[in-house]
Amino acid sequence: VALRLTYxxxxxxxxxxxxxxxQAWVDDQLKARTPDALVAxxxxxxxxxxxxxxxxxxxxxxxxxxxxxxxxxRQVDSPAQLYxxxxxxxxxxxxxxxxxxxxxxxxxxxxxxxxxRHALGRFADLLKAxxxxxxxxxxxxxxxxxxxxxxxxxxxxxxxLHTVGVDAGYTEADVVSASDVLTGWTVAPxxxxxxxxxxxxxxxxxxxxxxxxxxxxxxTGEAQGTALLDYLAHQPAxxxxxxxxxxVRFVSDTPDAxxxxxxxxxxxxxxxxxxxxxxxxxxxERFVSSARAKFxxxxxxxxxxxxxxxxTVSGASLAALPARQFTQLLAGLGQAPMSWPAPxxxxxxxxxxxxxxxxxxxxxTAADLVSGVLPAVEVDTSRLPAAARAxxxxxxxxxxxxxxxxxxxxxxxxxxxxxxxxxxxQGVAAAGSTKQLHTALALLLSSPRFQYR
Amino acid sequence: MxxxxxxxxxxxxxxxxxxxxxxxxxxLVSLGAAAGMGGSTIASLAWAIPPVGGAELPRSTGRFVVxxxxxxxxxxxxxxxxxxxxxxxxxPGIRVLxxxxxxxxxxxxxxxxxxxxxxxxQQRDLxxxxxxxxxxxxxxxxxxxxxxxxxxxxxAGDGWITRHLATTAPPRPGAVRAVALSPTTPTSLRACxxxxxxxxxxxxxLGGRSGLLSGRTDALASMYAxxxxxxAQGQVALAALAQMGALSKKAASATAGAAAGSAGxxxxxGASGKASYFAAGLADAGRLLGSSELGIEVVTxxxxxxxxxxxxxxxxxxxxxxxxxxxxASLHGFWSDLQRADVKDVTVVVISEFGRRLAENGSxxxxxxxxxxxxxxxxxxxxxxxxxxxxxxxPDQLDRGDLQGTIDYRxxxxxxxxxxxxxxxxxxxxxxxxxxxxxxx
Numbered sequence: 001v002a003l004r005l006t007y008x009x010x011x012x013x014x015x016x017x018x019x020x021x022x023q024a025w026v027d028d029q030l031k032a033r034t035p036d037a038l039v040a041x042x043x044x045x046x047x048x049x050x051x052x053x054x055x056x057x058x059x060x061x062x063x064x065x066x067x068x069x070x071x072x073x074r075q076v077d078s079p080a081q082l083y084x085x086x087x088x089x090x091x092x093x094x095x096x097x098x099x100x101x102x103x104x105x106x107x108x109x110x111x112x113x114x115x116x117r118h119a120l121g122r123f124a125d126l127l128k129a130x131x132x133x134x135x136x137x138x139x140x141x142x143x144x145x146x147x148x149x150x151x152x153x154x155x156x157x158x159x160x161l162h163t164v165g166v167d168a169g170y171t172e173a174d175v176v177s178a179s180d181v182l183t184g185w186t187v188a189p190x191x192x193x194x195x196x197x198x199x200x201x202x203x204x205x206x207x208x209x210x211x212x213x214x215x216x217x218x219x220t221g222e223a224q225g226t227a228l229l230d231y232l233a234h235q236p237a238x239x240x241x242x243x244x245x246x247x248v249r250f251v252s253d254t255p256d257a258x259x260x261x262x263x264x265x266x267x268x269x270x271x272x273x274x275x276x277x278x279x280x281x282x283x284x285e286r287f288v289s290s291a292r293a294k295f296x297x298x299x300x301x302x303x304x305x306x307x308x309x310x311x312t313v314s315g316a317s318l319a320a321l322p323a324r325q326f327t328q329l330l331a332g333l334g335q336a337p338m339s340w341p342a343p344x345x346x347x348x349x350x351x352x353x354x355x356x357x358x359x360x361x362x363x364x365t366a367a368d369l370v371s372g373v374l375p376a377v378e379v380d381t382s383r384l385p386a387a388a389r390a391x392x393x394x395x396x397x398x399x400x401x402x403x404x405x406x407x408x409x410x411x412x413x414x415x416x417x418x419x420x421x422x423x424x425x426q427g428v429a430a431a432g433s434t435k436q437l438h439t440a441l442a443l444l445l446s447s448p449r450f451q452y453r
Numbered sequence: 454m455x456x457x458x459x460x461x462x463x464x465x466x467x468x469x470x471x472x473x474x475x476x477x478x479x480x481l482v483s484l485g486a487a488a489g490m491g492g493s494t495i496a497s498l499a500w501a502i503p504p505v506g507g508a509e510l511p512r513s514t515g516r517f518v519v520x521x522x523x524x525x526x527x528x529x530x531x532x533x534x535x536x537x538x539x540x541x542x543x544x545p546g547i548r549v550l551x552x553x554x555x556x557x558x559x560x561x562x563x564x565x566x567x568x569x570x571x572x573x574x575q576q577r578d579l580x581x582x583x584x585x586x587x588x589x590x591x592x593x594x595x596x597x598x599x600x601x602x603x604x605x606x607x608x609a610g611d612g613w614i615t616r617h618l619a620t621t622a623p624p625r626p627g628a629v630r631a632v633a634l635s636p637t638t639p640t641s642l643r644a645c646x647x648x649x650x651x652x653x654x655x656x657x658x659l660g661g662r663s664g665l666l667s668g669r670t671d672a673l674a675s676m677y678a679x680x681x682x683x684x685a686q687g688q689v690a691l692a693a694l695a696q697m698g699a700l701s702k703k704a705a706s707a708t709a710g711a712a713a714g715s716a717g718x719x720x721x722x723g724a725s726g727k728a729s730y731f732a733a734g735l736a737d738a739g740r741l742l743g744s745s746e747l748g749i750e751v752v753t754x755x756x757x758x759x760x761x762x763x764x765x766x767x768x769x770x771x772x773x774x775x776x777x778x779x780x781x782a783s784l785h786g787f788w789s790d791l792q793r794a795d796v797k798d799v800t801v802v803v804i805s806e807f808g809r810r811l812a813e814n815g816s817x818x819x820x821x822x823x824x825x826x827x828x829x830x831x832x833x834x835x836x837x838x839x840x841x842x843x844x845x846x847x848p849d850q851l852d853r854g855d856l857q858g859t860i861d862y863r864x865x866x867x868x869x870x871x872x873x874x875x876x877x878x879x880x881x882x883x884x885x886x887x888x889x890x891x892x893x894x
Binding site for chain 1: 679
């Protein structure tokens with residue numbers, strides 16, 4: 001459970017869960033939020049986009065880089081691990097490509113006011129906030145859609161990716177109608193703050209239908225779109241689509257249909273409340289009993305590796321880094337935050353990520369991580385197990401097998417197995433005497449076992 | 454070769470054999486569907502099936518570069534019916550004007566930014582197939598891309614390239630038959646036991662910046678010795694490392710030295726001196742196909758940015774012009790390098806998930822459409838032609854406002870796989886195909 005409700009074990013995590021008891025720990029995780037102080041070293045993350053010059057290229061790059069760094073830092077260090085997992089989930093669900101022009105600045109507000117504000121709240125609120133988020137309005141072009149010339153990009157993805165899903169049985173005419181209903185939802189000029197703005201002159205007030213929804217009698221203007229979003233958020237198809245996606249995220253690439261149904265029912269019963277929905281998922285026996293079925297995505301691999309070493313990411317040293325260095329590392333693995341170039345978000349099944357080149361990148365990243373050549377990642381050797389501390393890195397350990405066993409318990413927890421320990425021990429024995437500790441750690445992080453959660 | 458890696462290579466060959474068994478017994482498609490997305494299930498299922506017969510697969514002959522333009526490439530801008538009044542009326546701001554188009558035949562003209570491709574067209578190395586359909590009426594990127602890559606088999610667990618490799622024997626036994634130049638495995642290569650995805654060739658080395666694990670292949674091989682999917686992929690990674698070591702070094706120094714000596718690369722690099730993503734990918738494709746140590750048969754490349762919902766600009770200036778300029782120059786540079794090296798057996802196929810709407814939208818862009826243009830480059834193909842069964846652009850000839858698709862992309866690819874790839878079982882790659890001959894070869 002700890003492996004799937006966090007970004008990976010830390011040297012103290014299992015003891016922490018043991019001390020509070022599993023149920024109390026889960027309850028705490030469902031309530032916990034990440035303190036803002038964690039990213040105090042990254043000043044642009046808290047900035048209001050309207051105070052920033054969106055046309056300043058350098059500032060754009062800096063804003064996007066700090067947001068990516070803040071994402072990594074929070075995933076590694078936040079005590080609110082489940083919250084951060086859900087932030088990533090919704091960031092991917094309402095994916096906005098960060099490298100796309102003004103998004104580099106506007107995504108700061110989307111991250112804070114849409115994703116992080118509602119990550120464990122009601123989906124209906126999250127959906128409406130996203131529909132009015134300047135970053136989304138520009139990314140999927142709704143800001144440019146008007147009654148004389150609609151742009152159906154957002155209307156289509158609203159149905160296909162954000163709510164009911166592509167198999168819900170809607171038609172191309174529904175896509176057009178949804179786009180018509182949302183005409184006028186745009187952004188104010190930058191001189192007026194650049195925030196969400198409803199422009200009545202651009203709105204098509206004609207009554208429409210989308211699937212079984214009809215424009216409510218008497219509803220005009222913005223209220224039509226609000227009603228449509230509320231309808232979509234409460235659709236059984238949306239419940240099922242979101243439930244399946246959550247089960248794929250937290251349990252298995254091939255989700256159990258009964259579990260999906262149970263989670264979907266909970267979502268509808270709780271008026272789209274995400275915390276209640278998650279509680280149903282986490283407490284289900286099928287969740288509890290399905291450990292290690294998920295292949296870690298590259299981002300999860302990196303964060304889990306840092307956490308396994310007892311490492312932290314320093315906000316101050318991140319801020320002092322030349323732009324891009326750290327996120328380039330993630331890009332090399334194939335998963336920099338908010339950088340999937342399409343609105344469907346990063347794939348979440350093993351066949352997309354489990355490939356030879358990807359494994360090689362992980363082995364190299366593990367080597368660099370334990371060698372201390374990654375910028376801003378600090379590994380605290382005082383948190384290593386006693387067997388490792390007792391064997392200084394400079395000298396060959398008296399008993400390589402004992403060293404590896406102790407490190408395996410730290411890195412892999414109860415996910416370790418004798419074959420991995422034997423292979424790593426052989427590798428350690430063949431390594432130069434000054435590199436045995438580092439070699440052991442790098443091989444453990446490179447092992448097949450570590451690639452699963 | 455590093456003796457430690459021999460077991461890995463042996464296992465790879467076993468994996469290939471397992472794959473053949475799959476083909477020989479029940480056909481890939483139904484088994485792939487049964488196995489769903491779980492790679493390990495596929496492997497275990499394969500083991501469970503008793504071997505049949507000793508039927509030899511035909512050897513694959515020609516090699517392929519498959520370029521996927523992600524996002525819905527606007528074929529009506531690239532290969533424009535510039536003189537058509539319906540086209541002109543529907544696109545007041547963004548159309549290619551008759552006087553801007555580079556004439557190809559009586560009906561179609563190339564976007565002026567694609568001038569480098571006109572040269573290949575004149576040489577008859579380039580053929581264009583227009584009004585191509587993509588096996589689905591869906592206007593969803595993700596449905597359409599998946600279906601194109603699965604060869605129209607929505608329930609298939611493997612991609613069409615995977616099935617091409619499974620129905621041919623490698624010309625030379627090697628660990629890796631196909632490379633995707635991408636950090637993620639494209640759907641067209643799903644469930645392929647002899648395929649490799651990598652971001653680029655230069656970074657395909659073991660050790661990272663620290664070099665810590667560079668001598669630890671034995672330990673890795675022993676950790677990845679199992680039969681489950683993760684282990685099989687680890688074995689491919691190690692075997693490919695042994696084979697690609699020299700090539701990676703060469704690529705790294707070429708990238709560092711801006712590919713000195715290659716006129717094509719210099720042209721592609723353009724004014725900035727830095728190769729575009731597409732040009733760099735094609736340069737890697739050239740390295741992989743040009744290596745005498747490797748037996749790579751297929752390279753795939755993904756090029757994004759084609760989802761042009763807004764501000765496409767005009768053929769004289771703007772976003773679409775920039776996209777096509779890079780596309781044309783990169784492809785031309787790659788082809789020139791191949792010709793200089795006298796490589797004749799490579800066919801380039803350029804495809805996208807769908808075309809875009811005929812009529813311009815409210816943002817100077819185009820929403821999702823249907824029928825589209827495809828490019829095929831190859832020495833000895835029947836090039837210098839726009840092959841089409843043109844459906845017309847009048848309102849009653851459109852498919853929900855979009856160009857109809859009248860030639861199925863699977864028939865195009867099937868013809869190439871059969872005539873230039875030595876595949877005599879294209880019906881297993883694209884069940885129910887091929888349809889009527891396209892006439893490319």
